[in-house]
Amino acid sequence: MISSKYAGPAVFARKISKRFGKLQVLKNLDIKIPNATTYCLLGPNGSGKTTFIRAIVGLIGLDGGDLRVLGEPVKGVAGLYSRIGYMTQHKALYPDLTLQENLEFFAGLYGIRGLAARKRIDELLDMVDLKPHRGRLAGDLSGGMYQRLSLACTLIHEPELLLLDEPTVGVDPRLRQTFWDYFNRLTSQGATILITTHLMDEAERCRLVGYMRDGRLEAQGSPDELKSLAGLKPDLQLWMQDESASYSAASLLADHGFSARVEEGAVRVELASESQAAEVLRLVKPLDLRMHEPTLSQAFLKLGEADR
Amino acid sequence: MISWDRVLVVALRVVRQLKRDRRTIGMITLAPVFLMVLFGYALSGEMSGVRLGIVDVGADGEVRDHLTSVKDFEILHLGSESDAEKMISEGRLSGAVVMGKTFMRVLLDASSPQVAGLITSEAGAALQKAGDAKENTREGLLLSPASPGSYMEMKQQILPARPVMEIRYVYGYDLEMMDSVGPAVLGLVVFFFTFLMAAISFLRERTLGTLEKFMVSPLTRLEMIAGYLAGFSLFSLIQSATTLLVVIFVFGVPMRGSVLTAFLVILLLGGAALTLGSLLSNFARSEFQVVQFIPVVILPQTVLSGVWWPVQSIPASVRPISYLLPLTYSSDALRQVMLKGASIGDIIYPDLAFLAGFFIITLAAAIAMLNRKVG
Numbered sequence: 001m002i003s004s005k006y007a008g009p010a011v012f013a014r015k016i017s018k019r020f021g022k023l024q025v026l027k028n029l030d031i032k033i034p035n036a037t038t039y040c041l042l043g044p045n046g047s048g049k050t051t052f053i054r055a056i057v058g059l060i061g062l063d064g065g066d067l068r069v070l071g072e073p074v075k076g077v078a079g080l081y082s083r084i085g086y087m088t089q090h091k092a093l094y095p096d097l098t099l100q101e102n103l104e105f106f107a108g109l110y111g112i113r114g115l116a117a118r119k120r121i122d123e124l125l126d127m128v129d130l131k132p133h134r135g136r137l138a139g140d141l142s143g144g145m146y147q148r149l150s151l152a153c154t155l156i157h158e159p160e161l162l163l164l165d166e167p168t169v170g171v172d173p174r175l176r177q178t179f180w181d182y183f184n185r186l187t188s189q190g191a192t193i194l195i196t197t198h199l200m201d202e203a204e205r206c207r208l209v210g211y212m213r214d215g216r217l218e219a220q221g222s223p224d225e226l227k228s229l230a231g232l233k234p235d236l237q238l239w240m241q242d243e244s245a246s247y248s249a250a251s252l253l254a255d256h257g258f259s260a261r262v263e264e265g266a267v268r269v270e271l272a273s274e275s276q277a278a279e280v281l282r283l284v285k286p287l288d289l290r291m292h293e294p295t296l297s298q299a300f301l302k303l304g305e306a307d308r
Numbered sequence: 309m310i311s312w313d314r315v316l317v318v319a320l321r322v323v324r325q326l327k328r329d330r331r332t333i334g335m336i337t338l339a340p341v342f343l344m345v346l347f348g349y350a351l352s353g354e355m356s357g358v359r360l361g362i363v364d365v366g367a368d369g370e371v372r373d374h375l376t377s378v379k380d381f382e383i384l385h386l387g388s389e390s391d392a393e394k395m396i397s398e399g400r401l402s403g404a405v406v407m408g409k410t411f412m413r414v415l416l417d418a419s420s421p422q423v424a425g426l427i428t429s430e431a432g433a434a435l436q437k438a439g440d441a442k443e444n445t446r447e448g449l450l451l452s453p454a455s456p457g458s459y460m461e462m463k464q465q466i467l468p469a470r471p472v473m474e475i476r477y478v479y480g481y482d483l484e485m486m487d488s489v490g491p492a493v494l495g496l497v498v499f500f501f502t503f504l505m506a507a508i509s510f511l512r513e514r515t516l517g518t519l520e521k522f523m524v525s526p527l528t529r530l531e532m533i534a535g536y537l538a539g540f541s542l543f544s545l546i547q548s549a550t551t552l553l554v555v556i557f558v559f560g561v562p563m564r565g566s567v568l569t570a571f572l573v574i575l576l577l578g579g580a581a582l583t584l585g586s587l588l589s590n591f592a593r594s595e596f597q598v599v600q601f602i603p604v605v606i607l608p609q610t611v612l613s614g615v616w617w618p619v620q621s622i623p624a625s626v627r628p629i630s631y632l633l634p635l636t637y638s639s640d641a642l643r644q645v646m647l648k649g650a651s652i653g654d655i656i657y658p659d660l661a662f663l664a665g666f667f668i669i670t671l672a673a674a675i676a677m678l679n680r681k682v683g
Contacts, residue, residue, distance in 0.1 A: 057523075057524045058524075059520065059523060059524065081524055081525050081526050082525075082526050084524060086521065086524040088517050088520055088521065089517075090516065090517025090520070091516075091517065092516060092517035092518045092520065092521040093516070093518070094321070094325065094516070094518065095516075096325050096328055096329065097321070097324060097325060097328075101321070101324055105317060105320075105321045108313070108314070108316075108317030108320075109314060109317060109522075109525050109526065109527050110525070110526065111311075111313065111314075111526075
């Protein structure tokens, strides 16, 4: 099982930069990805997410800055390849081999053979729910199944540091839950997972989220921290008997220092925190109510606006 | 350090993939057989059905008899030279011979040099025969009552001596075209298929994204190429075995040397084709572009490396290129092994040395190119 040999940050980047021709892709990027966590890198296309991941595995050289991977300078990252799992946006499988043969091949590259390989392959096929298909050619699989097999091949050697570029594209929600349960199990065993995604609900599941934009890290924190950083607060929607009751409730709440307004026939009250809901309910008695948590996408929209 | 375990893992995968591709297997094993059979008949040097017109305006019987006895010709007797010309220009005759008492005119269609050459040489042979016959007649007139024992002596005294040609083969026997071409085509076939398969396989590794994945795994570039070498070698051996069987048992080409020596040459040539293929795959974006390498890489070799005709017959201005092509050396080495019975020691320089050098240089370049693509 995974047990990290290194307690410091899994990835540590200080003022790293990379230029492709005239295009400056990474601009003095600073990122620290702690050990044994799930870290999600979010950001628009072309913000430098994939370039950053390729720099971590040594596929591109940096123009400047300091980058350390599992405590080692990135120059020596080749010596760490047996501890790193890398899943590219290409699915990197052989369509003319069966699922079993694909997994056996990647297991072999990492020196996993015989009984150990068989056990590991069984376990992974279970996790990605492909066991009944093990004898099929990978080329005959649907897009989502192909994706799952690719993930299984990346996990074959139980890497300490997992770099997953858009790993859950085309995977149905039920299975995505299975993936996340598995990812959480891996981090609890000491693995670090770095994910890039476009899906906000995916980012919400990560312990830390970094928002990249134009080659820089704009913000980093837990999903909740990012929401409050963007100035987003939860709000409460209250339905009263009729419109006049709504307006009087709103003015009563305003008198007590709440920001409240009537919107689409209901009262909306901004809360500094969820605990304020009890105070609101002492002042007014609605027929029905609903609590709205701010979402990460709202946070990023806000952060994006502030940037402009 | 190279991990042979990982080399084996790659080799096993390559074999598994090829094994599943039935059509490619069929191509690998049957195409050489098909090509050899085709070449064997095309190159047998025998022509037939050459339509030759004869316009006889009082020729010697010997001339006419010789031409009508050549089995390659289909003879048409014509009334006049203008008829013959007309039929040649209409394509109904390949040529015509106008024969008189004191002259012979050969009318030819230049569009097929081989056919024209056959007609010219047979017409020349016919004249020669007629001349010999006349000479004998003259000798007969001079010496008719003489005893046969003194005939040669007297002939040498009276007539100017003609040079006598004697042919002696230093090795082998009177080789047919196929004997010389067979061993060289063996190399050509292995080179062609290995080059093409390697270029496409490495291109696929790149487009599938597996190459990038290897870059982030313990597999080194050398191990990857070595794995391919091992996997493809198995198929090169199967391919050369079937080709050899056809060459030896169907065409009767001798195998005077050791089969193992021939296989060594083939493996070295296959290795060179594989590394060249993997190197050039870097310059192709699609399988279609790989196919475009055939006229650039394969065709010049088939023409310039002495497969069909000797390197010595290639114009001196182009010949230096011949000496840079691996097929030049494999053709020579395979001919030496099969026809002369050469051992490894006999072909080590320059043939094996060049093939090994070519392999090592393209291997180094292919590995460097893999590095560059990433950095």
